[in-house]
Amino acid sequence: MLLLVLAAPFCTAQNQPPVKAVVFTIRGLEGAADADFDQILSDTVRLEIENAGYSVAEGWKKLLKAGETAPVHGPRATEIARGVGAALAVTGYYTRPDAGSVALSVQCWDTDGETLIASFSLAAPFDLSYYNLLHDRLAGLVQSAENFTGPPRIEAIDVAAARGLGTITFRSAQDGVEVVLAGEKSLGTLADGRLEASVGLLSTGSRLELELRKDGFHTLETTVTAIPVINLPELLPARKNSLDLAWNSGQLLGLTGTYSFFPIPDRVFAGGALGLSVQVPSWDATDDHVVVHLDVGARAGLYLLPVKPKLSLFGATLKIPFRIGVVTGFGAMPSFGIASGFPAWIDLYLLMPMPFIEFGTNKTVVTFRVDQRYSLGLPGSAIERGWMERRIPDATEDDGYREVIPVVLGVTFKW
Numbered sequence: 001m002l003l004l005v006l007a008a009p010f011c012t013a014q015n016q017p018p019v020k021a022v023v024f025t026i027r028g029l030e031g032a033a034d035a036d037f038d039q040i041l042s043d044t045v046r047l048e049i050e051n052a053g054y055s056v057a058e059g060w061k062k063l064l065k066a067g068e069t070a071p072v073h074g075p076r077a078t079e080i081a082r083g084v085g086a087a088l089a090v091t092g093y094y095t096r097p098d099a100g101s102v103a104l105s106v107q108c109w110d111t112d113g114e115t116l117i118a119s120f121s122l123a124a125p126f127d128l129s130y131y132n133l134l135h136d137r138l139a140g141l142v143q144s145a146e147n148f149t150g151p152p153r154i155e156a157i158d159v160a161a162a163r164g165l166g167t168i169t170f171r172s173a174q175d176g177v178e179v180v181l182a183g184e185k186s187l188g189t190l191a192d193g194r195l196e197a198s199v200g201l202l203s204t205g206s207r208l209e210l211e212l213r214k215d216g217f218h219t220l221e222t223t224v225t226a227i228p229v230i231n232l233p234e235l236l237p238a239r240k241n242s243l244d245l246a247w248n249s250g251q252l253l254g255l256t257g258t259y260s261f262f263p264i265p266d267r268v269f270a271g272g273a274l275g276l277s278v279q280v281p282s283w284d285a286t287d288d289h290v291v292v293h294l295d296v297g298a299r300a301g302l303y304l305l306p307v308k309p310k311l312s313l314f315g316a317t318l319k320i321p322f323r324i325g326v327v328t329g330f331g332a333m334p335s336f337g338i339a340s341g342f343p344a345w346i347d348l349y350l351l352m353p354m355p356f357i358e359f360g361t362n363k364t365v366v367t368f369r370v371d372q373r374y375s376l377g378l379p380g381s382a383i384e385r386g387w388m389e390r391r392i393p394d395a396t397e398d399d400g401y402r403e404v405i406p407v408v409l410g411v412t413f414k415w
Helices: 035-051 074-083 128-146 157-163
Strands: 020-028 088-095 101-110 115-125 166-171 178-181 185-189 194-200 207-213 220-225 229-231 241-248 251-264 268-279 291-303 310-313 316-319 322-337 344-359 364-370 373-375 386-388 390-393 401-404 407-414
Touching: 020 035, 020 074, 035 088, 035 128, 074 088, 074 101, 101 128, 115 128, 115 207, 185 194, 241 268, 251 291, 291 344
Parallel strands: 020 088, 166 229
Antiparallel strands: 088 101, 101 115, 166 194, 178 185, 178 207, 207 220, 241 251, 241 407, 251 268, 268 291, 291 322, 310 316, 322 344, 344 364, 344 373, 364 407, 373 386, 390 401
C-alpha cells in the first residue's frame, strides 16, 4: 500500500507564496526493495502535488538518521517536514497482493499539529488504468484536505494506518459466492453466510472494486467502502430456459406454447413454438365448417434491457418493473376442416422482428407484443402472399371488414 501524509491545508491563496510540501519516497513494505518502482510512484505523487499548486521542498534526506529509510508514519514524517520548513508531509507505502496488483494507501497530515486531514487507499491491477485511478484519488485527497475542519490532533493515527484493517468480514444470504478483488485476486468463497478475508494493510474507508461470482448466477461488479463488516448485494439467478403460454387475438379460440433456451442467460434466446386454434363458423352460416389450425414455428430474440433494470433520475435510483426486447422467427400453419371431403392446406409465414414488453422481473412474467406475420403465399396455401391480419366486421369499410394486426398476450415461466 501507499501511505501519503500531507501536513497542512492544501489550498493556497493566489496572493500568497505556495504552501511547501515534502513528498517522501514511496516504498514497499514487503519483499525485496524495488527502487525503480518506488521512484515511479514517488514521481507520480510529486507531480500531482506540484500540479495542485504546492511547492515541493527538498533537503529532507539530510535530516534522516544513519540507515534510516523514508518515513511512513505521521510523527516522524511531520517532524522531518518541519525541519525543512514544510507545512505538509507526504509519505507512502504499498504492497503487492499478487504479481499484477498494487495496494496503495494515502494520508495527508498537518505538520504543526500532526493532524490527519485526508486519506485514501487504492488496490487494483497495475496497468495503464492504475494511473488514471491514482490521479482521481489524489485529486480527491487534495479536495478533502482543503475542506478539513477536524480536531487539532489525532493521536496515533499512523499506527492504525500502518496496521490496516487486517481482516474484512463479508456477509450474504447466499452461500457459495466467490469474492474477487479488482477482477483478479480471489478473497475466498462465502460459507454459512460469511467470509473472513485477509486484506493486510488496507485501511478503513478504502474503495474496493469487487466481482461476485457463483455458478448459475449472474456475475456482479460492485464497489464498496472498506469497513470491518460488509454486507454484499444479492446475485440474480442466470435463467437459461423459459416456457411461454400465449393467446393470439388472430386465433381467438387457441393457445400457443413456446419453449426457449438462452445461450446467453436472460439475454439471447431461441426456441420452438407449437399452437392449436379452432375457427368456428357463425351461427347463421350454412356452408361453413369448423376448421382446426396448427402453428409450428421457430423463434429467436434478445432483450434490450438488463435483468431488473434501473434508472437514475435526479440522484435517485428507480427500479423499472418491465423489460423490452425484440423477437422474430418463421413457421407453418397446417389447417384442416372437421368434415368429410374438406381440403387441407398449409401456410408458410415469416414473423417480422417485433418489439415485446415483459411485465415483471422475476421467474414468472406477463408478456405483450404485436404479431406481424408475412405469408409467403406458396402453392397449397390458403392465404395469399402479404401481411396476415385479422378481419373484423366493419360496416364503414367498402368490403364490410377492417383488417388489424393481431396482438399476443401471454405468461412466461423461467428457470
